[in-house]
Amino acid sequence: xxxxxxxxxxxxxxxxxxxxxxxxxxxxxxxxxxxxxxxxxxxxxxxxxxxxxxxxxxxxxxxxxxxxxxxxxxxxxxxxxxxxxxxxxxxxxxxxxxxxxxxxxxxxxxxxxxxxxxxxxxxxxxxxxxxxxxxxxxxxxxxxxxxxxxxxxxxxxxxxxxxxxxxxxxxxxxxxxxxxxxxxxxxxxxxxxxxxxxxxxxxxxxxxxxxxxxxxxxxxxxxxxxxxxxxxxxxxxxxxxxxxxxxxxxxxxxxxxxxxxxxxxxxxxxxxxxxxxxxxxxxxxxxxxxxxxxxxxxxxxxxxxxxxxxxxxxxxxxxxxxxxxxxxxxxxxxxxxxxxxxxxxxxxxxxxxxxxxxxxxxxxxxxx
Amino acid sequence: xxxxxxxxxxxxxxxxxxxxxxxxxxxxxxxxxxxxxxxxxxxxxxxxxxxxxxxxxxxxxxxxxxxxxxxxxxxxxxxxxxxxxxxxxxxxxxxxxxxxxxxxxxxxxxxxxxxxxxxxxxxxxxxxxxxxxxxxxxxxxxxxxxxxxxxxxxxxxxxxxxxxxxx
Numbered sequence: 258x259x260x261x262x263x264x265x266x267x268x269x270x271x272x273x274x275x276x277x278x279x280x281x282x283x284x285x286x287x288x289x290x291x292x293x294x295x296x297x298x299x300x301x302x303x304x305x306x307x308x309x310x311x312x313x314x315x316x317x318x319x320x321x322x323x324x325x326x327x328x329x330x331x332x333x334x335x336x337x338x339x340x341x342x343x344x345x346x347x348x349x350x351x352x353x354x355x356x357x358x359x360x361x362x363x364x365x366x367x368x369x370x371x372x373x374x375x376x377x378x379x380x381x382x383x384x385x386x387x388x389x390x391x392x393x394x395x396x397x398x399x400x401x402x403x404x405x406x407x408x409x410x411x412x413x414x415x416x417x418x419x420x421x422x423x424x425x426x427x428x429x430x431x432x433x434x435x436x437x438x439x440x441x442x443x444x445x446x447x448x449x450x451x452x453x454x455x456x457x458x459x460x461x462x463x464x465x466x467x468x469x470x471x472x473x474x475x476x477x478x479x480x481x482x483x484x485x486x487x488x489x490x491x492x493x494x495x496x497x498x499x500x501x502x503x504x505x506x507x508x509x510x511x512x513x514x515x516x517x518x519x520x521x522x523x524x525x526x527x528x529x530x531x532x533x534x535x536x537x538x539x540x541x542x543x544x545x546x547x548x549x550x551x552x553x554x555x556x557x558x559x560x561x562x563x564x565x566x567x568x569x570x571x572x573x574x575x576x577x578x579x580x581x582x583x584x585x586x587x588x589x590x591x592x593x594x595x596x597x598x599x600x601x602x603x604x605x606x607x608x609x610x611x612x613x614x615x616x617x618x619x620x621x622x623x624x625x
Numbered sequence: 626x627x628x629x630x631x632x633x634x635x636x637x638x639x640x641x642x643x644x645x646x647x648x649x650x651x652x653x654x655x656x657x658x659x660x661x662x663x664x665x666x667x668x669x670x671x672x673x674x675x676x677x678x679x680x681x682x683x684x685x686x687x688x689x690x691x692x693x694x695x696x697x698x699x700x701x702x703x704x705x706x707x708x709x710x711x712x713x714x715x716x717x718x719x720x721x722x723x724x725x726x727x728x729x730x731x732x733x734x735x736x737x738x739x740x741x742x743x744x745x746x747x748x749x750x751x752x753x754x755x756x757x758x759x760x761x762x763x764x765x766x767x768x769x770x771x772x773x774x775x776x777x778x779x780x781x782x783x784x785x786x787x788x789x790x791x792x
Contacts (some may be wrong), residue, residue, distance in 0.1 A: 298646040300642070301651050301652040301653070302646075302651045303646075589639060591632070
């Protein structure tokens with residue numbers, strides 16, 4: 258779309274700004290919409306109403322409050338590790354945002370194994386949480402950190418296994434190819450809505466959502482920060498700006514995972530083919546579709562209109578908001594699991610279910 | 626799997642509450658902008674009708690946290706009947722209620738034999754300085770304007786004839 262070449266520093270600064278926007282803007286939006294407003298409506302109250310119109314500036318006020326607070330480091334703590342831990346958690350969030358496609362060209366890095374990279378770096382936050390728990394020199398933090406590590410590792414597996422079904426169906430680990438496969442796909446020869454994998458991979462979608470909920474330590478799975486027994490788990494000793502970093506990490510990661518889920522299951526930045534056909538100049542030129550359907554070659558390749566680089570982020574934001582609504586809806590509805598129930602649910606329910614899903618998907622992929 | 630219907634029902638409850646709040650409004654009130662009218666007998670603040678007070682100290686002695694301070698002196702009042710002797714009455718010098726201590730039990734209002742203390746539903750009298758919560762008798766007297774007219778506790782009961790007719 259833009260033919261001009263930009264110098265390296267200009268693109269770098271642009272990418273840096275976009276990375277901050279991609280991580281922080283949706284986090285602020287969902288925290289306001291869901292954490293402040295939706296949960297208030299659930300409890301028959303209005304939530305923040307004073308800061309800005311309908312309390313929309315409340316989050317800025319909160320950030321200002323946190324930024325002013327003293328940054329307390331416990332005396333017996335391992336100071337360097339303690340101070341570095343929130344950044345490690347946030348690093349995982351930014352690394353996750355790298356591979357999320359917001360349009361055919363609107364992506365930071367287009368790895369061939371994009372989803373593999375995403376699932377790998379999402380585990381980095383475990384290291385940060387363990388660092389926080391261990392370095393705080395507090396029993397609560399240590400227990401919270403250990404619980405978090407156990408939980409995140411347990412739910413990493415169903416998360417990965419749920420994605421495997423999608424990858425089998427799309428025939429590619431590349432995020433763009435997964436979007437293309439859903440847009441150009443057909444359900445028994447009917448291609449009006451493409452083939453969003455939420456239909457064929459519904460079990461995988463549910464497992465993915467549950468696993469994401471656990472990965473984010475959102476409420477039914479918030480054993481690591483169970484306030485009735487662990488004060489605030491691995492975050493107990495943190496205050497001020499470093500607590501804010503944990504907070505941003507938690508909610509920004511929720512959005513990035515929602516972005517990932519919308520790419521994997523809801524068709525990503527693309528819109529259904531019947532919408533594209535209705536608008537002139539939007540329909541993609543598909544090549545290699547026949548091969549993809551026969552299963553002889555890899556995924557179909559399609560060249561999309563570059564308008565999708567503008568339209569895509571809006572479509573993605575819509576899908577992200579719908580998915581995060583579910584995440585926060587569940588979060589504010591259910592009480593938390595007990596530790597043993599939580600582990601049993603992962604190992605005895607989700608993982609076998611995901612394995613069955615993979616098997617069935619593989620068999621059907623061969624049959625059709 | 627047996628838990629799935631309960632899980633869905635729970636989601637329905639919270640979603641229903643969202644819909645209810647959006648369509649019918651919240652159960653809460655945006656306090657500084659809109660105020661709930663307290664019920665007429667709400668225990669907001671205690672008002673003093675100075676003419677009725679005889680400085681008998683009953684309220685001060687019954688007060689559980691000793692937040693009422695009374696000082697008075699004896700003085701002569703004009704006779705009630707023509708040609709009578711001047712009466713000896715107690716004149717209030719000081720009647721303070723420390724609302725920083727008051728626990729709003731209402732015992733002083735109950736024990737007052739001369740109908741000098743009343744409950745008022747006013748509640749907005751917080752102060753930046755705690756010492757300002759000590760209301761003196763003029764401040765307590767001003768609250769009398771806010772005491773609502775409501776049915777007496779024994780509405781319809783036989784009215785006791787007072788020995789000494791009051792004007």
